[in-house]
Amino acid sequence: MSGAAHLTLTTDVVPFAIHGERLEVLLARQAADWRLPGGPIAAGEELDAAARRYLAAQTGLNDVYLEQLYTFAQPKRHAGQRMVTVAYFALVSTDFPSDDGAPADRQAHWIAVNELPAQAPDGAEIVALAHRRLASKLAYSTIALQLMTEHFTLSELQAVHETILGETLDKRNFRKRILALDCIEQTGALERRRGHRPARLFRAKRPGQVDFIK
Template sequence: MTLRIPLLLTAEIVPFAICTERLAVLLVQQATTWRLPGGPVGGEEDLDAAARRHLAEQTGLGEIYLEQLYTFGEPNRDSGQRAVAVAYYALVRAGFSLADAVPAIAETRWVAVDDMPVLALDHAAIVTLARRRLAAKLAYSTIALQLMPECFTLSQLQAVHEIILGELLDKRNFRKRILALDCIEATGEMARQYGHRPARLFRAKRPGQVDFIK
């Protein structure tokens, strides 16, 4: 006779943003433990819809870029029950304020990925994999634009790539590559930078869309 074990299916989300020149993740507090936003998937609920619902309810983040990452289903990932988590990562544009979002129902905190507290369950492993996926996609997509404000300089865009990759990039080669992708356009305005010459401002040609490089 086969013993049936109740299965808990959850959606867990890794919200990323660039905060004070570091890649940061938004955590929520549960009792005395920090964890990723997320929770159970309803019996008749779509996975993506569940992820967006928990993200909005717990952090106030609404219409932002969201992508499914991986399914974590190790038998011992939750000592209390058999639990499978479908993980996602989300990207929050620079300048977005949680204070402007719908009030959250949980205590939240932005934490640098390299300086996280101990997290619940296997959430640290989920963050690590999400960061690797994000870094890898820089090579073949325009995903970094989802972390940028509406208008930005090429230097700011390069800085975001460098923060995610953890390495410096050649300025000339980076600009040549980005402009060749035809994914951004000049706004016709200049950004005044203290101690530097004014720099041209750009914006994404297709906001909210990630293009893949062939």
């Protein structure tokens, strides 16, 4: 009746960010290769606390949006040792450094979701599942705001949606829809970039909070 024999409970986190029209995942160095951040859950620790702890320790990420994805059991991975993984995904704002330091020194680095290396067991499947979940949530929540910096333009927000969905959206329809959600407001400031009209900056009305639609 005891299911506890040689059981290791771990978390894996899929940390997403958008960098230059690409959806990327932050991988952590583990021995020779790159893996999703994560590791065993400590005694008395909450699951999401463990996920946050490994994110911080292995990648330096803090204060991200975190959501439980799915729980996987690998019935017998290596000799007697059994592993159960609670998978999470995290959304990281675009201004978190995309990659710093020399490639060899980094303890973590971003890689595009469609260029994942042969990786941790099930790593690619977990990422694919997280990607699907994220894409479907765009339709009925304000979750994309968790990927934005504090201030952002509507075109930037649209580009985030387009990157996740893998399709282009109509500018006027997108703006109509987003503004109707009443989830963002103008800051009053403008973002000026060379060579064209400055864009209005917006911010989330309820930063950190994900609202559902309808």
